[in-house]
Structures are given as C-alpha cells and as structure tokens.
Amino acid sequence: MSTSNNTEKKSLSFTNLKLKPDLTKNLASLGYHDMTPIQAQSLPDMLNGKDVIGQGKTGSGKTAAFGLALLEKLEVKRFRIQSMVLCPTRELADQVAKELRKLARAVHNIKILTLCGGTPFGPQIGSLEHGAHIIVGTPGRIEEHVIKGTLILDDLNLLVLDEADRMLEMGFEAALDNIIDRTPVDRQTLLFSATFPDQIKAISQSIMTDPVLVKVSVSE
Numbered sequence: 001m002s003t004s005n006n007t008e009k010k011s012l013s014f015t016n017l018k019l020k021p022d023l024t025k026n027l028a029s030l031g032y033h034d035m036t037p038i039q040a041q042s043l044p045d046m047l048n049g050k051d052v053i054g055q056g057k058t059g060s061g062k063t064a065a066f067g068l069a070l071l072e073k074l075e076v077k078r079f080r081i082q083s084m085v086l087c088p089t090r091e092l093a094d095q096v097a098k099e100l101r102k103l104a105r106a107v108h109n110i111k112i113l114t115l116c117g118g119t120p121f122g123p124q125i126g127s128l129e130h131g132a133h134i135i136v137g138t139p140g141r142i143e144e145h146v147i148k149g150t151l152i153l154d155d156l157n158l159l160v161l162d163e164a165d166r167m168l169e170m171g172f173e174a175a176l177d178n179i180i181d182r183t184p185v186d187r188q189t190l191l192f193s194a195t196f197p198d199q200i201k202a203i204s205q206s207i208m209t210d211p212v213l214v215k216v217s218v219s220e
C-alpha cells in the first residue's frame with residue numbers, strides 16, 4: 001500500500017482538477033471553492049483510476065471527494081449502472097444521494113437510485129427496470145437484489161464503501177462479500193472510513209488493488 005504524496009502545498013482550488021466544465025461550474029455555484037484536505041489528497045489518485053482508502057473524521061468532505069470522482073468517470077449517455085455507493089444506514093444513503101444530486105445538478109439526466117431496507121421491495125424492482133446510472137444503498141437490501149437477480153452489476157466500474165468501519169460493526173461483512181462477488185473484478189474501488197481497524201485492513205486487501213492510503217488527521 002502506498003501513501004498519498006499529493007501535498008497540501010499545491011493550490012486547493014477545484015479548478016486545478018480539470019473536471020468536466022459543468023461540474024466545475026456547479027461547484028462554484030454551490031460555494032465550493034477550495035478542496036478540503038481529504039479532497040485535495042484523494043481526488044488526483046481517484047481521478048487517475050487508482051483504488052483509494054480515505055480516512056478522515058466526520059465533516060471532512062468525504063462525500064464530495066468520492067462523489068466528484070464518480071461523476072467525472074460517469075458516461076451519462078450510457079444508461080447503465082456504472083457506480084454504486086454502499087452506506088451503513090438508510091439515513092446516510094439518503095444524505096449521500098442528496099449530496100450527489102447537488103453535485104450532479106449541472107449534468108442533466110443523471111439517474112441516481114437509492115435502495116435501502118425499510119421500504120417495500122416491489123417498487124424498487126420497478127425502479128430498477130427503468131434503469132439508473134448510480135445506485136446508493138445499504139448492504140442488506142442491495143444483497144437481496146443481487147441474489148434475486150433484480151440488480152445486475154455487470155457494467156459497474158466504480159464501487160464506493162462509505163463509512164466502511166460502521167458497515168462492518170453492523171455485521172454487514174457477509175453481505176458486502178456477496179455483493180462484491182457480483183461486480184466486475186476490474187472495477188475501481190474506493191473505501192472511506194473514520195477509523196482503520198485490522199478488519200478494514202483485511203477487507204481492503206481482499207477487495208482493492210494496490211490502494212493508496214489517504215489519511216487526514218483530526219487536527220486538519
């Protein structure tokens with residue numbers, strides 16, 4: 001595993017990333033001018049297609065970090081599920097979907113579908129039949145869909161595990177394994193976590209390829 005050396009001495013402006021012009025313009029209209037430390041240190045590697053482990057406290061801007069990598073990689077004209085974000089709870093999945101929609105506002109016709117437990121299964125099948133570019137959801141419900149064959153992930157090229165430590169604490173390891181087994185092996189994988197216990201190290205070794213570790217300490 002390598003550690004990021006994208007030092008903070010570089011300018012923190014989002015314009016340096018050379019994102020799609022619509023995304024950059026929208027960031028300015030959202031009032032996002034400078035990258036947070038975790039964004040500055042992880043985005044260059046994520047945009048280069050590397051697997052990245054991002055460790056940073058709550059509120060450090062991890063959603064926009066992986067969200068921008070995801071939206072930059074997305075081919076809007078290809079109406080296939082290209083990326084998926086797994087979150088520990090329905091509330092967090094809703095928050096992530098909301099932030100992604102905000103970031104994607106300038107990019108028309110992006111379909112983001114949330115799939116969480118606690119909501120009826122049937123309507124989700126209908127939504128999946130209509131198609132989506134991005135799935136955001138919780139491991140339990142997504143596992144059900146992949147096992148039943150109502151969610152096919154053959155076109156997935158980016159997988160994000162958000163709050164991975166909490167997903168493992170909640171006992172989702174087997175569900176994660178079942179889901180990841182049904183995704184293409186050549187996908188890009190991003191893992192975000194507030195802590196980095198041995199269990200996260202082990203899972204990252206089994207599901208990621210030569211990941212870059214980006215760690216932003218509490219003092220930043």
Ligand code: ADP
Pocket residue numbers: 031032033034035036039056057058059060061062063064
């Ligand atoms: P985390 O997942 O690391 O806990 P979030 O992704 O939820 O943090 O971000 C926390 C808040 O910071 C959100 O309200 C988000 O809109 C805001 N934010 C993220 N990146 C930036 C930025 N570069 N500039 C200004 N605000 C930002």
Ligand code: MG
Pocket residue numbers: 062063162
């Ligand atoms: Mg978060």
